[in-house]
Amino acid sequence: MIEKKKNSPPKKGGKTGRNPKIDPAVYRYTVRFNEVEHNRFLAMFEKSGVYARSVFLKEHFFGRSFKVLKVDKTLVEYCTRLSDFHAQFRAVGTNYNQVVKELRMHFSEKKAMALLFRLEQDTIELVKLSRQIVGLSEELKEWAAKNAVMETGLENDKNQG
Numbered sequence: 001m002i003e004k005k006k007n008s009p010p011k012k013g014g015k016t017g018r019n020p021k022i023d024p025a026v027y028r029y030t031v032r033f034n035e036v037e038h039n040r041f042l043a044m045f046e047k048s049g050v051y052a053r054s055v056f057l058k059e060h061f062f063g064r065s066f067k068v069l070k071v072d073k074t075l076v077e078y079c080t081r082l083s084d085f086h087a088q089f090r091a092v093g094t095n096y097n098q099v100v101k102e103l104r105m106h107f108s109e110k111k112a113m114a115l116l117f118r119l120e121q122d123t124i125e126l127v128k129l130s131r132q133i134v135g136l137s138e139e140l141k142e143w144a145a146k147n148a149v150m151e152t153g154l155e156n157d158k159n160q161g
Contacts, residue, residue, distance in 0.1 A: 031057075075144055082137065092126065 033041060050056040099119065103112040 072144070075140070078140060082133070085133070089126075089130065096123070 044060075045053055045056050048056055048059075050059065096119070100116065103115055107115065
């Protein structure tokens, strides 16, 4: 026999646990896909970037539009390499200043001028290369703007399938 403790305080009518939702989703449906439909669903779900399949289905079923972000791995790699190149380019600028100071300190005027002329020619080549990189980056930006973000909804998928 279990005895109640006589010294325990009486329970108050207070709530414990989670606050109830204003409009709880209590109705549940089951959908079955074949292999092809399942693969298509998973591809659409992954492109959507939505955190849950149920949320994706509700958004898609009720025709609400959502954005599909495509991550182009080549674009990401290009940006990474461009950032690395930019860091190296800045390092060259720092080293350039140090080289000019050392040339003036350790070489005669004539020898320093000859070496500075050679350094200037290499710097001009770097500037040309930098301009080519900027041009390619602009072309890539235009290409990425065309192919980056697609707005999709119920209408788009009906047209595809």
